[in-house]
Amino acid sequence: MDTVFFVGLLSLALIKATPLALGAMCGLLCERSGVINIGIEGMMLVGAMTSFLGSVIFNDITGGTLPKTVSLLVGLLVAMLSAGFIALLHAWLSIQYKVDQIISGTVINLLAVGITNFTANAYIDPNHLSGVGVFTEVEIPILSQIPIIGPILFQHQPLVYVMLILVGFLQYALFNTRWGLRTRAVGEHPRAADTVGINVNRTRYINVTLGGVLAGIGGAFLVLESVGRFQKLMTTGRGFIALAALIFGKWTSVGALLSGLLFGFSEALGVRLQLGDVNELQALILLGGIGVAVLGAVWVILKARRRQEDKRSMPLVVGTLVVGLAMVATALLATFPEVEIPIQFLGLLPYILTILVLTGFVGRAIPPAAIGRPYEKQ
Amino acid sequence: MSEDSEAIQQPRNLAAVIVGRISIPLLAIFTALLVASLAMLASGTNPIKAYLALGEGAFGTQKAVIETLIKATPFILGGLGIALAFRGGLFNIGVEGQLFVGSAFAVIIGYSIELPAFIHLPLALLGGMFGGAIWAAIPGYFKARSGAHEVITTIMLNFIALRVINWAIGVNGPMRAPRTVVPETPAVFESARLPILIPDTRLHAGVIIAVFAALVVYWFLWRTVAGFELRTVGANPSAARYAGINVEFNIVRTMALSGALAGLGGGIQVLGLAPYNFTTGFNVGLGFDSIAVAVLGGIHPFGVTMSALLFGAMDSGARLMQLRTKVPIDIITIVQGLILTFVAANQIIRSIYRIRARGEEDQISLGRLWGGGS
Numbered sequence: 177m178d179t180v181f182f183v184g185l186l187s188l189a190l191i192k193a194t195p196l197a198l199g200a201m202c203g204l205l206c207e208r209s210g211v212i213n214i215g216i217e218g219m220m221l222v223g224a225m226t227s228f229l230g231s232v233i234f235n236d237i238t239g240g241t242l243p244k245t246v247s248l249l250v251g252l253l254v255a256m257l258s259a260g261f262i263a264l265l266h267a268w269l270s271i272q273y274k275v276d277q278i279i280s281g282t283v284i285n286l287l288a289v290g291i292t293n294f295t296a297n298a299y300i301d302p303n304h305l306s307g308v309g310v311f312t313e314v315e316i317p318i319l320s321q322i323p324i325i326g327p328i329l330f331q332h333q334p335l336v337y338v339m340l341i342l343v344g345f346l347q348y349a350l351f352n353t354r355w356g357l358r359t360r361a362v363g364e365h366p367r368a369a370d371t372v373g374i375n376v377n378r379t380r381y382i383n384v385t386l387g388g389v390l391a392g393i394g395g396a397f398l399v400l401e402s403v404g405r406f407q408k409l410m411t412t413g414r415g416f417i418a419l420a421a422l423i424f425g426k427w428t429s430v431g432a433l434l435s436g437l438l439f440g441f442s443e444a445l446g447v448r449l450q451l452g453d454v455n456e457l458q459a460l461i462l463l464g465g466i467g468v469a470v471l472g473a474v475w476v477i478l479k480a481r482r483r484q485e486d487k488r489s490m491p492l493v494v495g496t497l498v499v500g501l502a503m504v505a506t507a508l509l510a511t512f513p514e515v516e517i518p519i520q521f522l523g524l525l526p527y528i529l530t531i532l533v534l535t536g537f538v539g540r541a542i543p544p545a546a547i548g549r550p551y552e553k554q
Numbered sequence: 555m556s557e558d559s560e561a562i563q564q565p566r567n568l569a570a571v572i573v574g575r576i577s578i579p580l581l582a583i584f585t586a587l588l589v590a591s592l593a594m595l596a597s598g599t600n601p602i603k604a605y606l607a608l609g610e611g612a613f614g615t616q617k618a619v620i621e622t623l624i625k626a627t628p629f630i631l632g633g634l635g636i637a638l639a640f641r642g643g644l645f646n647i648g649v650e651g652q653l654f655v656g657s658a659f660a661v662i663i664g665y666s667i668e669l670p671a672f673i674h675l676p677l678a679l680l681g682g683m684f685g686g687a688i689w690a691a692i693p694g695y696f697k698a699r700s701g702a703h704e705v706i707t708t709i710m711l712n713f714i715a716l717r718v719i720n721w722a723i724g725v726n727g728p729m730r731a732p733r734t735v736v737p738e739t740p741a742v743f744e745s746a747r748l749p750i751l752i753p754d755t756r757l758h759a760g761v762i763i764a765v766f767a768a769l770v771v772y773w774f775l776w777r778t779v780a781g782f783e784l785r786t787v788g789a790n791p792s793a794a795r796y797a798g799i800n801v802e803f804n805i806v807r808t809m810a811l812s813g814a815l816a817g818l819g820g821g822i823q824v825l826g827l828a829p830y831n832f833t834t835g836f837n838v839g840l841g842f843d844s845i846a847v848a849v850l851g852g853i854h855p856f857g858v859t860m861s862a863l864l865f866g867a868m869d870s871g872a873r874l875m876q877l878r879t880k881v882p883i884d885i886i887t888i889v890q891g892l893i894l895t896f897v898a899a900n901q902i903i904r905s906i907y908r909i910r911a912r913g914e915e916d917q918i919s920l921g922r923l924w925g926g927g928s
Contacts, residue, residue: 214705214706269895269898269899273899273901273902274901275898275899276898278645278705279849279894279898280898280899282647282845282894283891283894283895283898285842286842286845286846286887286890286891286894287888287891287892287895289839289842289887289891290884290885290886290887290888290889290890290891291888293882293884293887294593294882294884294885294887294888297882297883297884298597298881298882298884299597412713413709413710413713416705416706416709416710417710419706420706420710521717521718521721523717524713524714524717524718527710527711527713527714528710528714530706530707530710531693531696531702531707531710531711534696534700534702534703534706534707535696535699535700535702535707
């Protein structure tokens with residue numbers, strides 16, 4: 177339990193949050209314009225595979241004469257294009273043919289599994305393709321030297337920064353530009369948008385395809401910045417967790433990043449605790465205590481602000497805060513026996529969190545009004 | 555629903571109705587096979603040779619037909635589970651996890667207690683149904699309580715089921731068989747195994763149970779009050795509520811029944827097939843393929859049975875195809891995805907083959923209540 181542990185944990189949380197935030201931004205673009213996308217998982221999977229193939233094949237063609245980074249960038253580009261293409265298929269099915277968008281997303285997921293497994297078995301595995309490597313870390317000058325914050329935020333591989341920039345850019349663009357206004361209009365009230373001359377279906381096509389490009393970056397991240405090679409079904413549900421992050425983040429990119437960080441944090445926690453250099457029980461009680469205490473504190477503030485509401489639940493609210501603080505105190509003061517927590521259980525954290533979030537444990541979210549409905553011109 | 559109205563409009567022309575119902579799925583299958591043959595050509599395989607091998611592998615010998623039936627069994631039950639949920643307006647994408655939990659429950663009952671066969675086998679099957687039902691009722695409850703969309707919650711529960719069971723059969727796990735190098739449970743006792751229908755083959759009684767389940771689901775959906783409620787909630791929840799139907803209760807019940815069918819499928823897999831135990835990688839993907847089975851089958855129990863047979867045939871024939879032509883088995887997943895595409899986007903098929911729409915269609919709307927709002 178020391179600073180090094182926490183800095184490492186938070187830095188890893190940001191890394192683990194990167195594909196989730198990128199996937200969530202894919203969902204953001206789609207859903208803000210009124211198209212449900214449960215095919216993010218499939219788009220990321222395709223992006224992961226094509227980024228691998230793109231970088232490896234380009235490296236082979238050039239015979240390794242160019243720096244590794246160029247091949248990796250080519251891989252990234254291929255991933256963006258191919259995932260964008262898959263997203264275009266989703267748009268085509270759900271806009272042109274008015275297929276139920278959930279079915280269409282399922283089609284994308286099924287096809288992605290089929291295509292990537294087929295390619296892996298027919299081409300990648302028989303040729304023993306091993307991958308070009310991963311992007312090297314880029315330390316931001318000056319900023320990375322700040323104690324604690326520097327190592328957490330500014331010593332990462334490039335796609336982490338790309339993700340952060342995209343989050344800021346999308347947040348601005350969605351609420352401050354003409355494109356953003358049009359997108360939101362199409363998602364909330366397509367008839368009204370059409371009346372003022374916005375091409376509803378074209379807006380949806382563009383947004384869904386761009387969303388696919390972002391999911392492609394998310395998939396490429398898994399290969400180009402993480403393991404360095406393609407593994408079958410390597411997205412392991414991240415596309416769906418990203419969807420939950422989008423909903424939890426109330427359909428904004430900053431919100432999606434923050435909830436992505438929450439999921440990333442729970443994943444990072446699982447990874448760090450497995451290393452065995454900390455007492456798992458102590459860490460879990462400490463972090464759980466912090467979580468409960470923060471929840472209690474926010475709840476107290478909310479209750480205090482809404483004065484007209486009855487105060488009957490106040491003991492429960494204050495109790496939450498006290499329990500949280502007590503857990504933190506216990507974790508810091510008591511000594512703990514070494515308990516082995518099975519790896520599989522630590523890995524469950526993001527999934528359980530997703531369910532809790534969706535069940536409105538942390539407040540209800542309202543999706544864009546026209547979501548899921550194909551638009552028909554009158 | 556729509557077939558009632560069709561029956562009224564065209565009482566004499568039953569044949570035309572049937573042709574109208576199955577022409578789109580058949581053309582969808584044909585088109586999907588055609589598109590997949592492009593992928594085969596790209597990887598340097600003769601698609602005609604591949605498909606001949608596929609057909610021979612599925613129906614060429616008695617053994618092949620039996621394998622097809624065995625492979626079709628879980629598809630029938632998984633497809634029925636998804637179709638039932640669809641009819642109730644729910645997309646149970648978690649059949650995969652429910653199948654897993656069902657298998658686990660059935661196998662635990664099968665190996666941990668010794669009972670006479672006439673109690674043990676039904677108990678193990680019921681255990682599988684119970685496990686699947688619980689695993690589906692949880693997201694059903696969440697949906698009913700707070701509108702959490704079942705697509706995401708059931709997927710999360712799939713991962714949770716997978717990881718917990720992998721732990722349970724892993725090294726030192728509570729379900730791990732003693733003295734074994736691979737992660738697997740002990741085999742179930744003889745008394746919990748499904749009887750073999752034809753001696754010296756693998757054909758077990760599960761296929762009969764599955765077909766019987768299709769009949770029961772048909773009876774339930776169109777001949778019982780509960781089934782009527784389920785379909786009403788699926789067609790229009792507000793109208794159902796107005797008519798005095800408890801929508802929330804129906805959502806949980808629909809999910810539980812859907813999960814029970816999936817769990818029964820999982821149970822049959824462990825109780826019917828040697829080595830009668832549960833191991834890693836067991837039945838992976840069955841739940842997702844069942845979605846395509848249900849949609850291809852027109853979300854009708856009899857259609858589901860037919861399309862499950864087709865999927866079973868593709869799976870059982872794929873091995874010979876791979877052996878003869880070196881096409882990876884995964885081409886089948888692509889074919890299945892394409893079939894789903896063409897059935898769901900039947901306008902594509904209509905425009906290719908110039909078929910006019912036959913008026914009112916079974917409209918599936920799953921986007922309702924998306925994202926936690928209600």
